Amino acid sequence: MPANDPGTRSIKSFVRRSGRITPSQKYALENYWPRYGIDFVDRGCVLPAQFARVKLEIGIGNGDALIGMAAADPSSLYLGVEVHEPGIGRCLNQIQQRGLDNVRLIKHDAIEVLTSMIAAESLDRVFLFFPDPWHKKRHHKRRIVNQGFRDLMYKVLKPAAVLHVATDWQDYAEWISAQLLADERFDNLGNADGYAECPSYRPPTRFEQRGRRLGHGVWDLLFAKAS
Numbered sequence: 001m002p003a004n005d006p007g008t009r010s011i012k013s014f015v016r017r018s019g020r021i022t023p024s025q026k027y028a029l030e031n032y033w034p035r036y037g038i039d040f041v042d043r044g045c046v047l048p049a050q051f052a053r054v055k056l057e058i059g060i061g062n063g064d065a066l067i068g069m070a071a072a073d074p075s076s077l078y079l080g081v082e083v084h085e086p087g088i089g090r091c092l093n094q095i096q097q098r099g100l101d102n103v104r105l106i107k108h109d110a111i112e113v114l115t116s117m118i119a120a121e122s123l124d125r126v127f128l129f130f131p132d133p134w135h136k137k138r139h140h141k142r143r144i145v146n147q148g149f150r151d152l153m154y155k156v157l158k159p160a161a162v163l164h165v166a167t168d169w170q171d172y173a174e175w176i177s178a179q180l181l182a183d184e185r186f187d188n189l190g191n192a193d194g195y196a197e198c199p200s201y202r203p204p205t206r207f208e209q210r211g212r213r214l215g216h217g218v219w220d221l222l223f224a225k226a227s
Contacts, residue, residue: 025089032092033105038079038117040108045117051077051102053124056156058110058131058144061205063091065129068203070103076124078103081110111144111152118156126153126163129205133169145176154185159227162189166202166220168211173219180223189222196222 021029038045047054053076060066060080070078080103082088088107095103106113131144145165153163163186167173177194180186190196198220208218 021086021089024093025086028089028092028096029085032096036092036095036104037088038104038106040106040113040117042116044119047079047104048077051075053077054079054122055125055127056081056114056118056123057127057129059128060087060091060105061130062087063094065127065203065205066091066103067094067098067100069127069201070100071098072201074100074102076102080105081113082107083109111149114152114156120155121158123156124158124161126157126161127202128163128165129202130167130208130211131165131172133167133172140175143172143175145179147179150179150183150185154225157225160224162222162224164199164202164220164222166198166208166218168208168214168216168218170217170219173221176221180221185226186223187226189224190220194221194223196220 055069055073055076056079057066057069058081060082063080063082066078066080070076080091082091082105085107088105091103091105094100095105106117128144133143157163163180165176167176173195181188181194188194198218199222202220211218
């Protein structure tokens, strides 16, 4: 198989951090996961059928954006994929406290989830908010947006469905924009440089707020699968 095939990749776009789990987060993982969690399997998963649309966020962090979007859009199912247990535990608590039945979480590498669990042309939107920019040149190979990622997006998105990326690193924004603008399988929904106004559905996250405090700009990129 090709070296950039997402199913065979060995270079991860994230670093697993142990992180301290609070008693509240531990309780949520033990008690709420059976209701809101989906265990990783190396085959397609069965999703609740009552939702009109399915939207997936890669790397939910502490879940603020996912929770905000799901609360405002109850007719859609929101899938959140994350590897760090403290963030998952916090998000589970928020789901339970707010009584959201349209959120499910998967604790695993997002690329493997997209490869093995998500059926072709099944997603109405994919969100990638503030991924690690791996700003040092020698680490660029770790950036999640690459040929294999674009291939996966083309597979899992429905025709005309949208990939929405946001980053507070200009170099990474330019990297992402260059790749997607050059890929004829995706239609640019932004300006000539590939940047769009932030849609009203995306709530500001703590990562965005941190970036703004550091003087960073924020770039939103929206590209639709060509239909």
